[in-house]
Amino acid sequence: MGFAEEYVDMGDPLSPALFILAVEVLSMALIALFEKQSFRGYGMPKWSAKLNHLSYSEDTIIFASADKASLEMIMSILHDYDKESGQTINVDKSFNKGDFPFTYLGCPISYARGQKLFYKDMMKKVKDRLQAWRGRSKPWSEWDNVCYPKNEGALGFRSLHDISKALFAKLWWRFRTSNTLWSNFMWNKYCKRFRPTVVQWKGGSQTWKMMLQARDEMEHGIWWEPKSGSSSIWFDNWSKLGALHDLIPIHYQNEILGDELEELMSESQWNYAKLQEVLPANIVDHVRMELGHFVRTNEKDKPWWMFTNSDQRLAIQNLLFPMESLVLEVTYRRSVNENENQHSLKMLVLSESAGNRGSYFHYRSFCNYNMAIPALVVWQIWKSMNTRRHGGAVSQNKVIHEINRNIYMLAKKRYPWLQNMPKCWHRIVELLENYRLPLIYKQVKWTFLDRGCFKCNTNGASKGNPRPSSAAFCIRDSSGEFIYAKARILTVTTNVVAEAVAIEEGIKYCVLHELLPTIVETDSLTMQKVQDGIWEAPWNISLLVRSIQRWRKDKDVSVVHVFREGNSVANYFTNLVFDFAGSIQ
Structure with a gap:
């Protein structure tokens, strides 16, 4: 208005x-x-x-x-x-009924995720401008190439992707550290039940989605300076080690009822008795050493961005000298076990130094993951050296953070099924070294039926999908005695078509010979979902599905899914028929 x-x-x-x-x-x-x-x-x-x-x-x-x-x-x-x-x-600007999207300051505004069509006019303007440049006989290059620094032979353009990441990272910082109308609105809309550090994307604005993507990189660099203890014990990085939720076993977290850091404080300083009661000894020693000068005040805990403090700058030329900043030692050892030779890789990293004091972490081998870690560390050091050489600012925490982030991203890519991957690299190694694939088993057997009922096991197979295929079914009574079995060769087709043919022929035989009520078992989950109406039938079996439905109409016939191990007889017939011409009964 x-x-x-x-x-x-x-x-x-x-x-x-x-x-x-x-x-x-x-x-x-x-x-x-x-x-x-x-x-x-x-x-x-x-x-x-x-x-x-x-x-x-x-x-x-x-x-x-x-x-x-x-x-x-x-x-x-x-x-x-x-x-x-x-x-x-101004009536012309106010009280006008309109539709989404509408243009504001040259950009389309919509209530949902923007579609490519909304930006058609904007894209046309950009293309027209590019066409004008193209007519001036200028050399052209890929956008990624021109975004490199000028001293590396490029134009030094800012990457739009990096700018977007930076903007959403800034939004996350403001959301976590400010008390504004916008931050309160976002907190109440998306984080009322869960902490911002663990809440998952379950719909909402695209802005919130992109903020969550920037969260993992941002949270590691935010340190909450303890003052009154208003930050979270488990989910805020108050110890400079990262969120304790990702560092220590869950049973420690269950031993304390509250969540605010003030529960670990006395009237003026840390309550070390309480700290030793609820936290591991190494965490308590770290708090005593790094945060021992804490004095409690009435102010809220203050957020700091850890990677821009000038007092944490370091000289890159010292990175490879032990006991001064960062130590990288790659050694190979060969140990002989009773049954096999085991190669192990050990990497020693000194994360921080204060005089002659430092912390060491150890990597041991697991799968091929450890082979990539030295390359990641050396790559980050090389990048930092180039940054320093060209006048850029590099801090020790930034180098460590980048190495930690790369290892975390590699672990997420390599092991996507692990949902709660820690964000600190030594915890990642500990998790993967102790990880064992869960052994899931289920007893599968042919189950007997009530007296007077019948069971029809069906199966279809293809030798190439599509290649020559076969379909088979076998019928047994409630005691498990065979009544009838049939298998036949099909034309060149696919597995799902063969499965549909087997189900249709098995139901047809049961209906024509009045072998009812019948339970049809198939190891094709697709066919079971289609018959239940959960999935839409693929076009190549739509006619077969309609035929099956017609034979089932007003008949006591049900189609259920069974594991392949429980369908072994029908599976045997589908493979056996390939040794014969035509069919077997």
Whole structure:
């Protein structure tokens, strides 16, 4: 909603001050509407602050419900404001009914994820400009190449992908560290039940989705300086080791009822007795050593970005010297066990130094994952050396963070089925070294039926999918005695077609010979889902599915799924028939 200026020009120095004074009156009047029981405001997430307008620059956006009485209250306030302030509502900009998407400041605005069609006009303008450049006989190169630094022979353009990541990382920082109307709204909408560090994407705005993608890189670098103990014991990085939720076994976390850090504090400092009660000894020793000078205050815990402090800068030329900054030692050992030769790789990394004091972590071999770790470390050191050589700033924490992030991303890519992958690399190694694939087993056997019932096991097979195929079914009574079995060669087709043929012929035989009620067992989950109406039938078996449904109509015939081990007889017939010409019965 815009206003037409009167009495004072927009360029006058008094204009902004007068506008702010006037809009403050309007804002207070709109907020006062929530005190009326009959007023129905704009729908907001539960526990969120009540909101019915936003003011910025010389515009005001009003949020309202479609309730007629509520709209009349808002219009009444606007008319009173117009009368008393002398500002006239710009009707051309306000109260126009429109559709999504609409263009604002040159960009399309929509209520859902933007489609490519929405940006058609913008893309056309960019292409037209590029065509004008192309006509000037300029050399062309890929965008990724021109984004490298000038001293490496490129143009030094900023990568749009990196800019986007940086913007969403900044949004995550503001969401986690600020107490604003926007951050409170996002917290109440998406994080009321779960901590921001562990909440998962389950729908919502694309902005929130991209913020979650930036979360893993951001959270490792945010340190919550303990003051009053308002941060979380398990989910905030107050110890400089990362979130304890990712570092220590879960049973430690169950030994304390609360979650706020103040429970581990006394009136003025740490409660070391409580710390030793709920945390492992090595964590307590680290707190005593690194955070022992803590003094409790009444201020909220303060967030810091760990990788930009000037006092944590280090010289890259010292990275490879032991006991000074970062140590990389790659050695191979061969140990002989009773049954096999085992190659193991040990990498020793000194993460931080303070005088002659440092922390060592050890990697031991598992699968091929450890073979990539030295390359990741050396690669990051090489990048840091080049950055330093070309005048860039490098900190020790940044180098360690990048190595940790690369190892984490490699583990996530290599082992995608592990859902709770720790974010600290030494915990990743410990997890993978101790990880054993779970042995899942289920007893599969042919089950007997009630007296008078029949079971028809069906199976289809293809020697190449599509290649020569076969279909078979066998029928047994409630005691397991064979009644009839048949298998035949099909033309060149696929597995799913062969499965459908076997089911159709088995049901047809049972219906024609009155072998009812019948349970049809198939090891094809696709056919079972199609018969139950859960999945749509593929086009190549649609006719067969309709035929099966016709034979089943008004007949006591059910189709169920069985594991292949429980369908071994029918499977035997489908393979046996390939040794014969035609069919066997």
